Amino acid sequence: MNIKSANHYKQLSINRKVILIVITLLLIGYIFCLPSQLFNVSYSTVVADRNGELLGARIASDGQWRFPPRTTTPEKVKQCLLTFEDKHFYYHWGVNPLSIGRAIYQNLKSKRIISGGSTLTMQTIRLARNESRTFGEKFIEILLATRLEFRASKEEILSMYVSHAPFGGNVVGLDAAAWRYFGHPAEDLSWAESAMLAVLPNAPSMIHLSKGRKALLDKRNRLLKALYEKNTIDQSTYELAISEPLPDEPHPLPQVAPHLVSRFYQEQNGKYLISTLDKDLQVQIENLAERWSNEFNRSDIRNLAILVIDISTNQVAAYCGNVHFGQKQTGNQVDVIQAPRSTGSILKPFLYYAMLQEGSLLPHTLLPDIPININGFTPQNFSLQFEGAVPASEALARSLNIPAVTMLQRYGVPKFHNFLRQVGLKTLNRPSSHYGLSLILGGAEATLWDVTNAYANMGRSLLKLPQTRSTLLISTEKATDEPDIFQPGAVWQTFDALTEVNRPEEIDWKSIPSMHPVAWKTGTSYGFRDAWAVGVTPRYAVGVWVGNATGEGKPGLVGARTAGPVLFEIFNLLPSSSRWFERPTGVFVEAEICRRSGHLKSRFCEEVDTMLILPAGLKTEACPYHHPVTLSADETHRIYENCANTEPTIQKSWFTLPPVWEWYYRQHHPEYSPLPPIKPGCGEDSMQPMQFIYPPMNAHIALPKQMDGSKGFITVELAHSNPNTTIFWHLDETYLTQTQDFHKISLQPSIGKHSLTAVDSEGNSVSTTFFVK
Known part of the structure; x- marks a missing residue:
């Protein structure tokens, strides 16, 4: 081989290498030309109940009603789209040369752009890029469309398109359009509804519900006719479909559990969330809450919250964070369940x-x-x-x-x-x-x-x-x-x-x-600001709060009168449990319990019940209120040893409470018998028969001033087991007065430490110390 041939061969090898490198770079560029995330847009927050029924949604951050992307396309919508937009969708690789050629011919013939020849894959790319429609952009769409076909299946591409197609105004995507225009899910769209939504993205700014209605109706009906002619629908379905009117105006989205939807909007914005709520039950609970709230409003009680938990699944079945969400009254937007x-x-x-x-x-x-x-x-x-x-x-x-x-x-x-x-x-x-x-x-x-x-x-x-x-959310995550x-x-x-x-x-x-049965409890806060009621059955736990979110108190705001009736109406609404909780086995022991005191039986308790208690309860105190006494034969006096040998006596067990307890207890328990007095001449009573009710030992007391500015009074009170006795009162060793029957007096002590002493007619005394500030 001569030198010239060798140089030619060498040059040819270099050219081949350059071409190979260029081809490799182009191939790498083609592989990586498609962004990993095709659509970089914000989505609405959408919340459904446990069965997938829509509870509510919040608009995306860019002001569009754009539900999170779908993964499937309803069959009716699919047939309408393919017939109207891309008949050969399943047979091309992102670009249809025949459609491109036809579009070029039509545009040249008309001397203006009347057709783009875009496939659904190319339209998906155009929606993702959102760039001006130029010949250069068209080439990029063609390139990226073929690349998208390598990455995604036809069903995935179709789902991308229907999830991001414009449907007029600020409605984007099939799901948002189905709810806004027809008030139900896309899966429930009729042929007429599916056809309307299929033609709407073709020119959403020119034809929609408020403008170009006739043009929209004509395009829909032409599509329905095409479906009929290709035997996708039969004649009766076609005739029924073309007779359906267009919707008059957009529907409002459902507003069920609005406080929960708002909470998810704050916590998990832009997601499609399946909650644990039961929509039917939630609606019933909200209607019940609105009715009770209207009743409470008469007393200027404006807010109410209800929480229902399914005990067996530990899932929230109903979540009513407040009432009157749509009204701009004070506090209605507050989710009281979380407050x-x-x-x-x-x-x-x-x-x-x-x-x-x-x-x-x-x-x-x-x-x-x-x-x-x-x-x-x-x-x-x-x-x-x-x-x-x-x-x-x-x-x-x-x-x-x-x-x-x-x-x-x-x-x-x-x-x-x-x-x-x-x-x-x-x-x-x-x-x-x-x-x-x-x-x-x-x-x-x-x-x-x-x-x-x-x-x-x-x-x-x-x-x-x-x-x-x-x-609150259906999740596969383990607790x-x-x-x-x-x-x-x-x-x-x-x-x-x-x-x-x-x-x-x-x-x-x-x-x-x-x-x-319902195990339930109420609560009323200080100042009548909060009314609570919580109840539990083997099926549900229900919590109710009634009040004003602003913290304003109202005299009638009492748990048993407001939250309680609401609680039981909810339980009447819920499926009832046929059985109560079963008593736990292997956790209780039998014990003898004093019937009158509720303590473990002491050796002096005569009325005893055998009860099941926890083993830890065996360490509690035995009954301290029963003790033996010696009585005269007629049981009118107690007898001490120095008199017991001189007359007949009987032994009895006696139930005696501390003096202050006894003083109030006797007013509600006429069966209670105080100890008989000691028989005169038989000694002193070893049991303290009296006790201060007020002031307790070492109390610190502030004397209020009178209306005229003078120093106020404190009222001191004492309980005695013998209602007929006389009490002699002393303050700091100075005699004050005596009382009978009702042992209560008013004092005006000076600032500082004081000692108050009471002495009864039998010589028994009791003292307490208090401080005036």
Whole structure:
């Protein structure tokens, strides 16, 4: 080979390499020319119920009604689109040369652009790029369309197109168009509706519902005729379809569970979300809420929230965050289910449960219901009355405040605060010392969501189900493993007490076979600002809140009168459970319980019941109120040893409460018998017959001023077991006065420390110290 040939061959090899490199670069460029995310647009937030029925949506951030992309195309819509836009869609590779050639011929003949020859794949690319329509852009569309065919299936390309096609105004995509123009899902579109939506993206700015209606109708009917001529639809379907009128105007989207939809819009914007709600039940609950709200509005109570949790699935079945969402009244936009509100008495069952579980209380243990003053904290019952002593279960059922405060004082505020945090009350974000004993009476805030979830988990403990927070979205994600807080034994005893809460109907529900038990509790916050009611059955946990989102109190805003009736109407609406929770097995032991005190039987208790209690309850105190006494033969006096040998006596066991308890207890229990007096000359009474009601030991008292500016008074009071005795009063060793029957006097002590002493006619005395500031 000569030098010239060698150089020629060498040059030819270089050219081939260059060509190969160019081809390789072009191939790489072609492979990577299509963006990984074809559509870079914002989407509406769309929320459906558990069955896929639309609850509501929020517009995309660019102001378009553009639902999240579909993955399938309804068959009717598909047939209409292919017939109208791209008959050979399944036979080309993104570009149809015949359509391109025909478009070029038509445009040259008309000397203007009347056809683009675009396939559905090319139109999909054009929608994604959203660039001006030029010959250069057309070439890019052709190139990217062929590349898209390599990446996606025909069904995927069709779904991309129908999800992003313009349908007039700010309506984008098939789903938004179906709801806006016809008020139902795309899967339910008729042939006429499908045909209208198929022709609409062809010129959405020229023909739509408010302009060019005749042109739109003609295009739709021509498409329907083409479908008939190719035997896609039969004659009767064709005739029915062309007789359907066009919609008059866009439909509003559904507004079901609007507060939940708004919440998802804030938390998961631009997604299609399937919630756990049942749309039919949600609509019924919302109608019920609106009706009750209209009733409460007469008393200027403007807001109401309802949460329904399915116990077995731990899913939210209904979520009514407030009422009158569409009205711009104060507070209607607030999702009260998530808003911290004062708890009132709604937390009392948790304390009752905790003390049962710990073994520091038995279900019917007597608790004091007397005036108390704990470092200036003076709680009152709702009735402003005192009953001396009340069984714990009854105190819970009747929501008495003073026994609850006494229980919390025994249990400990820090421990209870920690327990509430464990059961899910996340709003208790301050130290326990901030709340103090008022924690049990509404001194803290909680959300209806947290409280209802905690009650639901109590029910789930009895069904032996995991105790997790309820879900709002259908998801395949597994719930995180969390330790079970509630134990079934103490929950069973707590629910047993809560089924005794008086219902709003004022009827004996137990005598009516169709009515089933409900463990429920109400709460009313200080100042009548919040009314609560939460109830649990084996199927549902329901939480109701009534009040004003602004925090404004109203005199009639009481849980039992407002939230309670709503709660039971909801339970009447829900499918009822045919059976109550089964009593847990293997968690209780039998014990002999004093019938009168609710304590473990002491050796002096004569009336005893055998009851099932938790093993921890065996460490509680034996009955301290029964003790032996020696009486005269006629039982009118007590006899001491120095007189017992001189006359006939009898031995009896006697039930005696502390003097202050006794003083109030006797007013409500006429069967109660105080101890007979000691027989004169037989010694002194070893039992203290009297006790100060007010002031308690070491109380700090601020004297209010009178209207004229003078110093105010304090009223001191004492209870005595003998109503006929005389009491002699002394302040700082200075005699004041004497009283009979009702032992109450008013004082005007000076600032500083004082000692108050009372002496009865038998010589018994009692003293207390207090401080005036």
